[in-house]
Every structure is written in C-alpha cells, then in structure tokens.
Amino acid sequence: MEKNIVKIEDFKEVFILFNNINCMFENNSFDNKNEIVSLISILSEVILNSSSDVNNQKIYSKITLAVIDEINQKHNVSSANKSNWLSVSKELLALKYIQMNIEKELYLQPLDDDELREMLFDFFDYSGNKNIMLAHFFATLKYDYKNPKFCYDEIIRIFEKHPSLFSDIFQNVSYAYTPDTICDTIYDVCPICGSKTGEPYFCAAQALCGRNNFSPAKLWIKCNDCSNLYAYNFPSVKNGEINGHYTRNVKNNILNIKNQLYIYSQIFNRIRMYNDKRKYLEIGVGNGEMLAVALEMGYDVSAIEICKSDCETISSALDVDIKWADFLDYETDEKYDVIIMGDVLEHVLEPIKALEKAYNMLNDNGVLWLSTPNFESATIRMRKFTDAMWNQNNHFTYFSYNGLKPFLDKIGFTVKRYDVSDRYNGSMELILQK
Ligand SMILES: [Zn+2]
Structure with missing residues (x-):
C-alpha cells in the first residue's frame, strides 16, 4: 500500500483524515478493516511526527495500538476506546496548532480558505478542553482584520466558556474574564464626530495583555464620516480607574526615568x-x-x-x-x-x-x-x-x-x-x- 503521509502544516488534509475516521467510528463501518486501519495509522503517524513530547507520544502510541488491535480482532472498537482515541488525537493536534501559531506567528496570516475555516472551527469546538479552546482562539485571531466583528464575538464567547483560559495555560498571564464585574459601554455613535456610519476595522485580543478590568476583546470601529477610529466597547468605569498607575513601584519619593530626558x-x-x-x-x-x-x-x-x-x-x-x-x-x-x-x-x-x-x-x-x-x-x-x-x-x-x-x-x-x-x-x- 502506498503511504501518503500528510504534513501537519496541511491542516486541511489532517481534518479530512480525522473526519473520515470519525465518520467510520460513528457509523460502526468496520467492514473494510484494512482501510480504516490504514487511515488511523496515517493520522497517528502525522500526530507522532509532530509531537515532541515523549510522554504524549508513548500514551498516544498505546491508545492507537489498542484501537487497531480491537479492529483486527473484533472488527469493532469499544466506545470507550473510540472516544479516548478521538479526544487524544484532537488534543495533540490542537497542541501542534497552538505551537505553530506561537512559534511561526501564523496568527498574523489570515485563513483564505473558507472550507479550512469551517473545518477548523468544527474541529476546535467548545468541547471544554482548554488546549482545544486555545487552538480555537488562534484560529479566531486570523480574522482580526479580515472579519473583526466575527473575531470579537467569537473571542467573547470563548472567554465566557473559559474565563481563565490564558492564566490556565500561560504562566505569566493572570487574566480572567468576569462578565459580572466587567461592564463595557457599547458605542454605536462616533465619539469624535457623532456619526453612526462606523464599520468594524480591527479586533484586538486584550486578554493577551492580561489586565482584568477589560473584556477579552476590543473592537476598533472606523468612522466613515470623520475617518478616525474608536472603540466599539470600552469599560464603563470611571476613566481614572483604568488609566495611570505609572508610579506603582515608586518608593521613597524616587521616580523612575523611562525616556532620555x-x-x-x-x-x-x-x-x-x-x-x-x-x-x-x-x-x-x-x-x-x-x-x-x-x-x-x-x-x-x-x-x-x-x-x-x-x-x-x-x-x-x-x-x-x-x-x-x-x-x-x-x-x-x-x-x-x-x-x-x-x-x-x-x-x-x-x-x-x-x-x-x-x-x-x-x-x-x-x-x-x-x-x-x-x-x-x-x-x-x-x-x-x-x-x-x-x-x-x-x-x-x-x-x-x-x-x-x-x-x-x-x-x-x-x-x-x-x-x-x-x-x-x-x-x-x-x-x-x-
Ligand atoms: Zn466620526
């Protein structure tokens, strides 16, 4: 049999592969056991090649072998093994996707392919797993200027489901979304000229800055009349509460010098x-x-x-x-x-x-x-x-x-x-x- 190993960068191919196996699992269609074993082998190879974590590799190899054994011996897979294999596959793919986005700054590139976008969002669903949600977040960020309102709505949804997503994953971020205390005012009128002709321009992922007074995303609007930008959502608290605090580390009246005087x-x-x-x-x-x-x-x-x-x-x-x-x-x-x-x-x-x-x-x-x-x-x-x-x-x-x-x-x-x-x-x- 000719092996056609897809590369992890070809996420679309990986999704198709994963979805095919998922369908076969769901329909209990194990008649052509060679075909399904072959698909599982290809996907597991892709995942194993892309993971650098030895522990993850060991666990994943073990689970995959158990699934293949069951298919070969019983022409079936127990539901526990199925769901375990699917969820571990998904999580390892999510980890790879996150790593690619962080290391290669892929989040700066928009996804041009609508089909890929659909698959990505289907794949990285709201399953409750934080790594899959983070992968979903990085996929969402690709729309920060291509479809800013979609990006904004999606980031808010992600953090409604997982308020402390970032602090759970990144050691140096303490951000947690508290919709009960964070109350943004929504501006549908340009605060500069009073026009209502604004259109979404860019979605900023504020959660990355880790300040708890702010909602996880801010939508910048461009006014069609005065051509300037304003925030669609901005904290309703007094302006003094979210500004300043430049001197919080100052002791004994000794001020810090930041710029050359x-x-x-x-x-x-x-x-x-x-x-x-x-x-x-x-x-x-x-x-x-x-x-x-x-x-x-x-x-x-x-x-x-x-x-x-x-x-x-x-x-x-x-x-x-x-x-x-x-x-x-x-x-x-x-x-x-x-x-x-x-x-x-x-x-x-x-x-x-x-x-x-x-x-x-x-x-x-x-x-x-x-x-x-x-x-x-x-x-x-x-x-x-x-x-x-x-x-x-x-x-x-x-x-x-x-x-x-x-x-x-x-x-x-x-x-x-x-x-x-x-x-x-x-x-x-x-x-x-x-
Ligand atoms: Zn304006």
Missing part, C-alpha cells in the same frame, strides 16, 4: 520657537519626567492628573501641587501660555471637547503641545496590525493626522509643526497655536 528639552525648545512665555499646564503627568524637565527649564508649572495615586506620588516627589481631576470636569479661570497634552487624547472619552477646552484655557498665541498615536503613521504603515498600539487596552480613540486636522481648524488652532514622536512609536507630536 533631553528628548523633553528638545520638545520645549521647539515650543519656544512659537511661544517663549512660562505659564505652563500639563494635563496627565505620566511618570513625571516631562514635568521635571519643565521645572528644570524654568516654567511656572501647574498640572492635572486623573490617577489619584500617580497624582499623590508625583506631587510629593517633585514638590508640585498637582490637581487630581478629570480634565473634562476641571474648572478654572486661569489661562496658560503652554499646555501639554502628551499621549492623553487617546484615553479621553470626549476628545474634541478636551481639545476645545485646552484651546479656551490658552492665552492669545498660546501653544498646545499634543502627542497622540497616528494610525496612519510610518510605524503603522510599516508594522500594520502587528504593532503594539492595537492592543493598548485603555485607548479609546485613534486619529490620523488627516482625520484630526479639520477638527483643529474648526476649533481655531493653527498647526505649526508636525514631528514623529521620539518617545512612542506611532505617535505624532503637534505644536498647535491659538
């Missing part, structure tokens, strides 16, 4: 080409480094921070009175020469309102320095959906420069300068003048 002096020197006055407001202080450089460079600083613990830690470390507030709720009659909004806009629920508010808080000729991700940046043009930007779970909107510009014009800002960020890949830095 001269980067900030370059930013301030650029700002001074347009406004060299000193009354300064920073909205969202991060880990405090920009504020520290502003002090060094002689600004008369004020700041607002939404995260209570960061606010307290940085106030104390830098001896600056930082106000704990959500910028959108903050009330003051003060006006400023320079307002800093560094990588804040993408976290805010009403980004245009925040920009309008900053404009109104500027003195004449005052400057707003704005840094925010640009989903049409060079980084994203090059890295596409593989960039870490897509999995930032507390980001709510993404602008492109072309999508942001009309709003800046309408508010009254003049764009004085565009720079690619030195600090975050994919962010744009704008100097905007009143």
Whole structure:
C-alpha cells in the first residue's frame, strides 16, 4: 500500500483524515478493516511526527495500538476506546496548532480558505478542553482584520466558556474574564464626530495583555464620516480607574526615568520657537519626567492628573501641587501660555471637547503641545496590525493626522509643526497655536 503521509502544516488534509475516521467510528463501518486501519495509522503517524513530547507520544502510541488491535480482532472498537482515541488525537493536534501559531506567528496570516475555516472551527469546538479552546482562539485571531466583528464575538464567547483560559495555560498571564464585574459601554455613535456610519476595522485580543478590568476583546470601529477610529466597547468605569498607575513601584519619593530626558528639552525648545512665555499646564503627568524637565527649564508649572495615586506620588516627589481631576470636569479661570497634552487624547472619552477646552484655557498665541498615536503613521504603515498600539487596552480613540486636522481648524488652532514622536512609536507630536 502506498503511504501518503500528510504534513501537519496541511491542516486541511489532517481534518479530512480525522473526519473520515470519525465518520467510520460513528457509523460502526468496520467492514473494510484494512482501510480504516490504514487511515488511523496515517493520522497517528502525522500526530507522532509532530509531537515532541515523549510522554504524549508513548500514551498516544498505546491508545492507537489498542484501537487497531480491537479492529483486527473484533472488527469493532469499544466506545470507550473510540472516544479516548478521538479526544487524544484532537488534543495533540490542537497542541501542534497552538505551537505553530506561537512559534511561526501564523496568527498574523489570515485563513483564505473558507472550507479550512469551517473545518477548523468544527474541529476546535467548545468541547471544554482548554488546549482545544486555545487552538480555537488562534484560529479566531486570523480574522482580526479580515472579519473583526466575527473575531470579537467569537473571542467573547470563548472567554465566557473559559474565563481563565490564558492564566490556565500561560504562566505569566493572570487574566480572567468576569462578565459580572466587567461592564463595557457599547458605542454605536462616533465619539469624535457623532456619526453612526462606523464599520468594524480591527479586533484586538486584550486578554493577551492580561489586565482584568477589560473584556477579552476590543473592537476598533472606523468612522466613515470623520475617518478616525474608536472603540466599539470600552469599560464603563470611571476613566481614572483604568488609566495611570505609572508610579506603582515608586518608593521613597524616587521616580523612575523611562525616556532620555533631553528628548523633553528638545520638545520645549521647539515650543519656544512659537511661544517663549512660562505659564505652563500639563494635563496627565505620566511618570513625571516631562514635568521635571519643565521645572528644570524654568516654567511656572501647574498640572492635572486623573490617577489619584500617580497624582499623590508625583506631587510629593517633585514638590508640585498637582490637581487630581478629570480634565473634562476641571474648572478654572486661569489661562496658560503652554499646555501639554502628551499621549492623553487617546484615553479621553470626549476628545474634541478636551481639545476645545485646552484651546479656551490658552492665552492669545498660546501653544498646545499634543502627542497622540497616528494610525496612519510610518510605524503603522510599516508594522500594520502587528504593532503594539492595537492592543493598548485603555485607548479609546485613534486619529490620523488627516482625520484630526479639520477638527483643529474648526476649533481655531493653527498647526505649526508636525514631528514623529521620539518617545512612542506611532505617535505624532503637534505644536498647535491659538
Ligand atoms: Zn466620526
């Protein structure tokens, strides 16, 4: 008999083989025992060749031999042996599929074949086995930009069945989905322009980031009117609860330095080409480094921070009175020469309102320095959906420069300068003048 060993990469062939055996088992059709023994031998060889776990190989060989013995001797297979053989075959194939996806980054490639897709989802069903579910998850991820809504719905379903799927499998992930406490608001209206013309754009598997405040997937929507992106689902909790916490490891008033600090002096020197006055407001202080450089460079600083613990830690470390507030709720009659909004806009629920508010808080000729991700940046043009930007779970909107510009014009800002960020890949830095 000619042996036609399929490769494990040809998952479609493997599924067909598995399904044929499954049908024969279900119909008790053992008349042509040579045929079924041959099919079982081929599949077991594929599985044994693909598994590197000696223990798994031993167990699987034993089970397979028991099934073949029964067929040869009794022309039948006991139901216990059947289900055991099928489930172990399935699990070892699932393990191989997971390994292929993790090692070869196959999850970055869409499945073009609808038939394969159907088989994959049939095969990796909701059987309750965590490895099969993880294989199902990786198959689902192939649709993150090809069919984002399908991908989103499917990931939510997977985690409803297996809330701690990732923490059960990956040692360093502590994510568990708790639908009772995680309550997302669903946005069917663009929070930037108010249009209802949005269409699914990308599904981010947030569960991979392992933060428990977030549902396992986030669906990015692209607005057809303003052409910017927003999250379809976003946590309903207060914005301060899911943002900040940059200083959680800080002890004894010693702050961490993440970026090279001269980067900030370059930013301030650029700002001074347009406004060299000193009354300064920073909205969202991060880990405090920009504020520290502003002090060094002689600004008369004020700041607002939404995260209570960061606010307290940085106030104390830098001896600056930082106000704990959500910028959108903050009330003051003060006006400023320079307002800093560094990588804040993408976290805010009403980004245009925040920009309008900053404009109104500027003195004449005052400057707003704005840094925010640009989903049409060079980084994203090059890295596409593989960039870490897509999995930032507390980001709510993404602008492109072309999508942001009309709003800046309408508010009254003049764009004085565009720079690619030195600090975050994919962010744009704008100097905007009143
Ligand atoms: Zn819009």
